Amino acid sequence: MKVLVSFFAVLVLALVAYAGVEAANLQYLFGVIIPYAAFVTFLAGVVFRILKWGSSPVPFRIPTTCGQQKTLPWIKSSKLENPSGLLGVIARMALEVLFFRSLFRNLRTQLSDGPRLAYGEAKWLWLAGLAFHWSFLIILLRHLRFFMEKVPLPITMIEALDSFLQLGAPLLYMTDVVLLLAVTYLFIRRVGIPQLRYISLINDYFPLFLILGIAVTGVLMRYFFKVDVVGAKMLAMSLISLKPALPEVQIGALFYTHLFLLSVLFAYFPFSKLTHMAGVFLSPTRNMANNSRAKRHVNPWNYPVHVHTYQEYEDDFREKMKGAGLPVEKE
Known part of the structure; x- marks a missing residue:
């Protein structure tokens, strides 16, 4: 039921945009007003969430660790698993943000006959998550050419690498x-397990269908x-120049549907789990050095x-301590 609600919600959104452009000529609404409103909502919502997270008190060092803490010189410490300084934290965060290191080390537990609890690898989730996020990022970077009069060389290089297989006309982008x-x-993993x-x-299915709708309309x-x-x-x-104007040519209803779904995603972003993109940098379990033994945190x-x-x-108890034979600092 939850799957169907999310699916039909995205389907209705797509049909509303398509019908609004085709039947009611609402190009200005779906091409200018809604994108601006979505961007303002996205910006204000993300800033609000970051300020709210940033104002949360975190007086103590609470990083998650799974390695030897830095202690005595002859004991080898784990600089990535248990960072004690800024460089270790930066390296750990970089591996987490760019390569999902903690997800790579994730294990799958399963109760088998016996009963017996078995642990196994769960690399497919890591691979799918990594492929999804990097593909989405590259696609966003490729779309920057629509907002620049002269396309920068890095964007051109990304496009060339993305289509290096030289398949089809127009060229097939691998990230698509x-x-x-x-x-x-x-999606199959979420409904299959x-x-x-x-x-x-x-709100777990809705973003998946929304992103899938954006990808399908783009393709x-x-x-x-x-x-x-x-x-x-x-x-x-x-x-982008804050001088909105519809082009004289008809772009097509499918484009406005694509743009509308993207606007919905941007507006929905600050109120969903998708804000982990910004929240990961503010996570005290990741962005802190574990130096509790070297420095007292009050x-x-x-x-x-x-x-x-x-x-x-x-x-108060000096005489009694002496009588019991306990050592005292003052006689």
């Missing part, structure tokens, strides 16, 4: 295929139903209370 396959695998399906919610525009690319770039340039929010020090304790 990889993105579709990765999203499909993530009973435990995962049980805990999945509508249809590039390889099957042609749209006016020059008109699309004119519209994008007018939006909670600045501690309520001021009187602490009974050892000196006071010894003053």
Whole structure:
């Protein structure tokens, strides 16, 4: 039921945009007003979430570790698993953000006959997640050419590498295929594993269908139903220059459907789990060095209370301690 609700929600959104352009000529609404509103919502929402996370008190060092902490000189410490300095934290964060290191080390548990709990590798999830995120990033970078009068050399190089197989006309981008396959695998995995399906919610399926809808409409525009690319770039340039104007040529309803789904994704982003893109940098379990043994961290929010020090304790019980044969600092 949750799958169907998410699927039909995305389908209705796509049909609304397509019908609005084809039947009601609402190009300005779907091409200018909604994209601007989505971008403002995205920007304001992400800034709000970051400020809210940044204001959360984290007085103590709570990084997740699975290696030897830095202690004595002759004991080898794990600089990545248990970083004690800034360089170790940066290296750990880079591996986490760029290569999903913790997901690569993820294990799959399964209860087999016996009963016996078995542990196994779970590399397919890591591979699909890595392929999805990198493909999405490369596709976003490729789309920057629509917002620039002169396409920079790095963007041109990315396009050339993405289509180096030289298949078809227009050339087939590998990231288009990889993105579709990765999203499909993530969806099949979510509905195919009973435990995962049980805990999945509508807001787990909705982004998958939304991204799949964006990818499918993009593929249809590039390889099957042609749209006016020059008109699309004119519209994008007018939006980025804050001088919105619809091109005189008809771009096509499929383009506005693609743009509308992308706008929905941008507007939905700050209120969903997708904000882990920004949240990973603010995670205290990742962005802190574990130097608790080398440096004392005092909670600045501690309520001021009187602490009974050892000196006071010894003053109160010195004679009894001497009588019991316990050593004292003062005679």
